[in-house]
Amino acid sequence: MDSAFFFYLSAVGYFLAFVFYLLHLIGSPTEQKSGLGIVAVPQPWVLKQTTWGKIATWTTLVTVLIMTVGMVLRILEMHRVSDFWMLPVTNTYETLAFFAWAIPLVYLIFEWRYKMRVVGVFATGLAFLFIALASSPLLSSEVRPLVPALQSYWLVLHVSFTLGGEAFFAVAFGAGALFLWLQRRGGNLQTLKLLDNLGYKAIALGFPLFTLGGLVFGAIWAQHAWGRYWGWDPKETWMLITWFFYALYLHVRVKWGWRDAKTAWLAVLGFAIAMFTWWGVNYLLVGLHSYAG
Amino acid sequence: MTCTACGTVNTPDSRFCKHCGVALQVLCSRCATANTPDSRFCKACGTALTQAVPAPPPRATELAVDGALRGKVAEIVKVLGGLNCGRCGYRTCAENALAIVRGEAPPHSCVQGGEEAARQIRAILGQAERPSFGSLLWEQLTSIKLAIGLIVVIVVLSIIGTLIPQGKDPLFYLTSYGEAGTNIIRALLLDKLYHSWYFVSLLVLLAINTGACAIKRFRVSWELIRKPIESRTAEEIAQLPTQAKLDARLFDALEDLLKRWRYRVRREGTQLVAYKNLWGRLGIDILHVSLIIILIGGIVGGLLGFESFQVAHQGETFAVPQGNFQVRVDELRVEHYPDSGQVKDWYTTLTVIDNGREVLTKTIEVNEPLTYKGISLYQASFGSDWLGGAELTFRVERVREGTGEPIGEFTAKVGTTFPLADGRMAKVVAFYPDFIVTEDRRPANRSQALNNPAAFIEVYNGNQREFTTWTFAQFPEFQHDFATENPYRFYLIGMKAPEFTGLQIARNPGIPIIYVGFVLLVFGLALNFYLPPRRLWAAVKENTLYVGGLGREPREFEPEFEEILANLIPASEEAEERSQHKEEVTHYG
Numbered sequence: 001m002d003s004a005f006f007f008y009l010s011a012v013g014y015f016l017a018f019v020f021y022l023l024h025l026i027g028s029p030t031e032q033k034s035g036l037g038i039v040a041v042p043q044p045w046v047l048k049q050t051t052w053g054k055i056a057t058w059t060t061l062v063t064v065l066i067m068t069v070g071m072v073l074r075i076l077e078m079h080r081v082s083d084f085w086m087l088p089v090t091n092t093y094e095t096l097a098f099f100a101w102a103i104p105l106v107y108l109i110f111e112w113r114y115k116m117r118v119v120g121v122f123a124t125g126l127a128f129l130f131i132a133l134a135s136s137p138l139l140s141s142e143v144r145p146l147v148p149a150l151q152s153y154w155l156v157l158h159v160s161f162t163l164g165g166e167a168f169f170a171v172a173f174g175a176g177a178l179f180l181w182l183q184r185r186g187g188n189l190q191t192l193k194l195l196d197n198l199g200y201k202a203i204a205l206g207f208p209l210f211t212l213g214g215l216v217f218g219a220i221w222a223q224h225a226w227g228r229y230w231g232w233d234p235k236e237t238w239m240l241i242t243w244f245f246y247a248l249y250l251h252v253r254v255k256w257g258w259r260d261a262k263t264a265w266l267a268v269l270g271f272a273i274a275m276f277t278w279w280g281v282n283y284l285l286v287g288l289h290s291y292a293g
Numbered sequence: 294m295t296c297t298a299c300g301t302v303n304t305p306d307s308r309f310c311k312h313c314g315v316a317l318q319v320l321c322s323r324c325a326t327a328n329t330p331d332s333r334f335c336k337a338c339g340t341a342l343t344q345a346v347p348a349p350p351p352r353a354t355e356l357a358v359d360g361a362l363r364g365k366v367a368e369i370v371k372v373l374g375g376l377n378c379g380r381c382g383y384r385t386c387a388e389n390a391l392a393i394v395r396g397e398a399p400p401h402s403c404v405q406g407g408e409e410a411a412r413q414i415r416a417i418l419g420q421a422e423r424p425s426f427g428s429l430l431w432e433q434l435t436s437i438k439l440a441i442g443l444i445v446v447i448v449v450l451s452i453i454g455t456l457i458p459q460g461k462d463p464l465f466y467l468t469s470y471g472e473a474g475t476n477i478i479r480a481l482l483l484d485k486l487y488h489s490w491y492f493v494s495l496l497v498l499l500a501i502n503t504g505a506c507a508i509k510r511f512r513v514s515w516e517l518i519r520k521p522i523e524s525r526t527a528e529e530i531a532q533l534p535t536q537a538k539l540d541a542r543l544f545d546a547l548e549d550l551l552k553r554w555r556y557r558v559r560r561e562g563t564q565l566v567a568y569k570n571l572w573g574r575l576g577i578d579i580l581h582v583s584l585i586i587i588l589i590g591g592i593v594g595g596l597l598g599f600e601s602f603q604v605a606h607q608g609e610t611f612a613v614p615q616g617n618f619q620v621r622v623d624e625l626r627v628e629h630y631p632d633s634g635q636v637k638d639w640y641t642t643l644t645v646i647d648n649g650r651e652v653l654t655k656t657i658e659v660n661e662p663l664t665y666k667g668i669s670l671y672q673a674s675f676g677s678d679w680l681g682g683a684e685l686t687f688r689v690e691r692v693r694e695g696t697g698e699p700i701g702e703f704t705a706k707v708g709t710t711f712p713l714a715d716g717r718m719a720k721v722v723a724f725y726p727d728f729i730v731t732e733d734r735r736p737a738n739r740s741q742a743l744n745n746p747a748a749f750i751e752v753y754n755g756n757q758r759e760f761t762t763w764t765f766a767q768f769p770e771f772q773h774d775f776a777t778e779n780p781y782r783f784y785l786i787g788m789k790a791p792e793f794t795g796l797q798i799a800r801n802p803g804i805p806i807i808y809v810g811f812v813l814l815v816f817g818l819a820l821n822f823y824l825p826p827r828r829l830w831a832a833v834k835e836n837t838l839y840v841g842g843l844g845r846e847p848r849e850f851e852p853e854f855e856e857i858l859a860n861l862i863p864a865s866e867e868a869e870e871r872s873q874h875k876e877e878v879t880h881y882g
Contacts (some may be wrong), residue, residue: 148659
């Protein structure tokens, strides 16, 4: 059994988890307001426990473990072909798998810490999308030898930290999107406040990782590989744009006191920019970073 | 349950009076337990049920101000907002206002209100109608509006720069954007946007803005870290942005909990001060300073450094004038993966010759440069020089009645001739490693890679050119179709070219500065986000425990504060029950 098999399996697992989280989300009792305006729900709705929710958490956990087995196998396969010990972050297929592994992992930490499961729909949904795209016929799962420029541990640090940070941004995206949806449906204030806080925490924790991986390790690798740490290559520039955008998010939140719908929109937009940096630049713009395929 | 409003008797679990609709229960705002309407504290968690905050009595110092000034103090307090965040160095906004009126504190001492508040306060005090140019400039430079505006503009320009390819030759822009488009691009410097004077100016301005903010901020941060934290009275705590009123019996449990949460706790009778991570406040300052250092490193590199590209063949020696030394290329080598045959790495062995002496020999590879006198030579590319000195091997056939009869294999360089059997001569006129036909039907090279090799041959009989022919390595039968009359056929069966190595040569004295900036950047980020500063006060007054706190920014502490309260109540219940089992009780179950 090779890594691709485990990745297939995890695609199924994430899809099931996504369905279970969806059942948890829509199966939870919604807020009711009494005639006199006193909220009759004892706890914020996002903290509700359901059987589907518990099943969803366990499914996600098991799927992440399956993916971890797949990742270890992939590392061994890469070593057999290339003779390098590297994390699977050297082409589009591998980075997709890595991201689909990182998002639910980061999400589970948030679920455990903040005791809310509603964002799970987005975390497992995104993970399913990414691993399904990787497993689709569009991309080859074949392990290919590393081209010279990619044979650097700075590359491993660069990609894994960047994607790790972006996994936090994915959680913030989920919290933001859910916030906007619930606000439209008239969710109660405490529920919205918890989601708002979760989104901010995710960005505040992901931003240092993203800075370290994207800016610092990226620059050091570029210096080693190309002899210049910064060259305004489209990928580099979009990475800086993403970084500036999240810096902007933190400033308007902390300094201007923006929150709720405003910052929720920014979290959604920020993730879209991060995804453009990853995908749009590879397929719509050209540059040195074209290791796609 | 009797309704307090109309006296109607309702069933015990009723929430509202069946007669008049008045609430019979008050739900705790934190744990949602139903309490009777006259309860002051929640019977389950001890949270105060009344929302009204008792107005703090005026302090003695405030009363010492005479009538006219007291009005100004009240006005200034209104401007200051009443967050009581303490970042001005005073415990409350009222104290700060008093100090401002007395001239003990400057009008811009409120960190939260910033320059906007300062302007209003100056107006209230009737002073500084026309602020000095310096203070106006400082006001602009330290404004967050400027920072956000600059970032937005830089981001928009950066996006434009990724849509228009940078640094191409003028012909490229003419063919892609037309004459009018090219004129606009050249006038606005959009073809070298990131190095244009206006883009660099914006970056420098952002750095100055960042630095000014860091200086302004640091003055406050340093005070807060250095000064001991004074205890606060119940009234002062009630005015904090993040605060709660609990049952006074929770006081001991709070002290224990804060100690367990690694707070430093100081108890003074019925008052308590707790704090942690005060140094974390410096994270933002370090982070902002690091960004300036990185930009300085970039400017130093741009002014004092250089980047160049050198193509070299084996045995060749080239000069590096910037370092006043020479480099000899000793060996070129390509390593392939054993199974797939793909390129694994390129190696070039270089010897540095300084002042006629061989000082250093190193084999460089991709990601492994050689550095001498601060100048680094990077293995950037590798290739075969197909356009300058390709050596071709042809199998030649003589055609007799439509069938070819081999007469031998010949090897020749481009531009040379080789003899055929009957005294005729064949000349290799041109070689195209990647042959294409252009729109005006002329042969050309698409690239320097060996994608579609083609050779053009002329055959001479004496001085007379008899015929010409094309031959394609990948399509050997092609000449049968278009050159049926030719007496000879040429098959391109072998190609060799001298290998060359592509070296990026660069010196960047800004690198050490930038790496220092990187270290500070990561350190500052970690300090800021993973060690958020917290200050917390508690005081007991009339059986009520007042708890309040401040984080990095006034409301940033809220979630952690609520978590402390959530953990506090079960902890106290356990203590009361003298339970031996410590169980994590949370909202979850």
